[in-house]
Amino acid sequence: MKDRGVLRTVSLLAASLVAAASLMTAPVTAAGSEAEEVLGRLSGAASVSQIPASTNVAQQDEVNAIWIAFLDLQKILPGKSQSAFRSSVQQMYQNCVNAGLNTVIVQVRPYGDSFYPSDLFPWSSYASGKLGTSPGFDPLEILVEEAHAKGLTFEAWVNPLRLMAESEINSVSSSYPVRQWYDNPAKKAENLISYGGRLYLNPASSEARQLVVDGVTEIIENYDVDGIHIDDYFYPSSLPESYDLASYQASGSKLSHADWRRQNITTLMGEMYSAIKKADSSCIFGISPRGIVSQDYDLVYADVAYWASHAGYCDYLAPQVYYGFEHASAPYDEIVEEWSEMTTAPGVSLRIGLAAYKVGAVDTYAGSGKNEWTENTDIIARQINLSRQYDNIEGTILFRYDQIFTSPNSAMTVEKKNFMALLQ
Numbered sequence: 502m503k504d505r506g507v508l509r510t511v512s513l514l515a516a517s518l519v520a521a522a523s524l525m526t527a528p529v530t531a532a533g534s535e536a537e538e539v540l541g542r543l544s545g546a547a548s549v550s551q552i553p554a555s556t557n558v559a560q561q562d563e564v565n566a567i568w569i570a571f572l573d574l575q576k577i578l579p580g581k582s583q584s585a586f587r588s589s590v591q592q593m594y595q596n597c598v599n600a601g602l603n604t605v606i607v608q609v610r611p612y613g614d615s616f617y618p619s620d621l622f623p624w625s626s627y628a629s630g631k632l633g634t635s636p637g638f639d640p641l642e643i644l645v646e647e648a649h650a651k652g653l654t655f656e657a658w659v660n661p662l663r664l665m666a667e668s669e670i671n672s673v674s675s676s677y678p679v680r681q682w683y684d685n686p687a688k689k690a691e692n693l694i695s696y697g698g699r700l701y702l703n704p705a706s707s708e709a710r711q712l713v714v715d716g717v718t719e720i721i722e723n724y725d726v727d728g729i730h731i732d733d734y735f736y737p738s739s740l741p742e743s744y745d746l747a748s749y750q751a752s753g754s755k756l757s758h759a760d761w762r763r764q765n766i767t768t769l770m771g772e773m774y775s776a777i778k779k780a781d782s783s784c785i786f787g788i789s790p791r792g793i794v795s796q797d798y799d800l801v802y803a804d805v806a807y808w809a810s811h812a813g814y815c816d817y818l819a820p821q822v823y824y825g826f827e828h829a830s831a832p833y834d835e836i837v838e839e840w841s842e843m844t845t846a847p848g849v850s851l852r853i854g855l856a857a858y859k860v861g862a863v864d865t866y867a868g869s870g871k872n873e874w875t876e877n878t879d880i881i882a883r884q885i886n887l888s889r890q891y892d893n894i895e896g897t898i899l900f901r902y903d904q905i906f907t908s909p910n911s912a913m914t915v916e917k918k919n920f921m922a923l924l925q
Contacts, residue, residue: 564897567597567605568608569607576903578629590647594647607655607658611627611660618639645724661731691708704762705745717780718777730819732789767808774814774815789854790819792824792831808846822884826870862874878912882920
């Protein structure tokens with residue numbers, strides 16, 4: 502991976518120059534009559550000229566990333582030829598480069614399935630249209646190749662514990678561990694959790710955790726990925742104690758049931774981190790938990806404060822701070838401050854996840870700030886600007902590709918021009 506550094510630096514520089522040139526010809530105003538109308542209507546719409554000039558040039562090592570979810574891939578992959586998919590990926594990545602982004606975080610295992618040939622997990626239905634069926638080529642190989650060709654850093658995004666719906670398990674070949682465990686009553690009780698019609702790997706099981714570890718090792722050994730990334734699907738939210746009571750009792754732990762669950766998740770994070778570094782010391786490991794620390798701790802049993810203050814669990818945390826500045830109970834600036842203050846471990850940094858999908862929409866749960874995203878078109882730009890004030894925040898991640906590039910609303914057309922100017 503390190504041998505590619507010089508070539509990718511040159512490629513990134515060339516791509517950045519092309520993107521910068523394209524922006525120089527485009528004013529930071531709304532595009533199209535509908536967007537112009539929106540720009541005139543929104544009293545809070547801001548242009549980059551209203552943001553301090555000192556922030557208009559990104560730091561050379563700043564991470565400007567975007568999440569590309571399985572839903573984004575579903576629009577360009579099932580039923581398509583290899584050449585058609587490659588062409589779509591090239592255009593997708595060019596859009597990212599033109600916007601000043603330098604990192605793509607692409608979801609390659611959403612539900613215990615895969616967008617690549619795997620000995621451990623079946624093909625994703627979102628890759629071919631049918632669970633367990635190959636699309637006829639290797640999408641991940643193309644995704645990695647084309648990212649590096651554009652000078653983009655590529656991180657493989659996996660959901661470590663969430664599996665397919667229980668109703669789909671009969672479509673999974675018996676050659677895969679999950680199906681083998683499901684068909685064995687003892688292994689099912691030990692390694693799997695069935696909740697709300699979906700299956701999950703049980704993080705209390707060392708065998709289940711090893712499957713997660715082997716899964717990320719398989720990716721690193723077969724693809725030139727720059728990082729492994731996971732999001733906030735740990736234990737199912739607010740899982741009743743009855744669902745894993747037998748595992749808890751069998752463990753003999755003196756911890757409370759809740760603390761035992763947190764210990765299981767922390768153990769998994771440590772095992773993943775160690776395995777990633779063993780497979781490739783230059784490959785980074787990032788975790789994207791919920792933005793509200795108490796929700797991570799109480800609902801999905803993720804002790805993010807511990808990972809942020811102790812080395813050996815991740816290289817960066819990317820809290821999903823999906824809130825505006827006017828959110829009644831979780832204003833953006835206060836949440837970012839909390840994360841920055843608690844991230845003290847050597848070698849652990851922050852990337853702030855930003856809610857691009859909320860641009861132009863009513864934020865139903867924001868209380869008195871519910872209309873902030875409909876009354877302003879500079880929120881993302883201001884959030885990027887604020888994140889740059891913290892030494893331990895290395896960048897931001899936008900959620901997600903579709904709302905920014907594939908089907909942007911009128912407000913996003915304006916918002917995008919504002920934050921693009923900050924990223925160039």
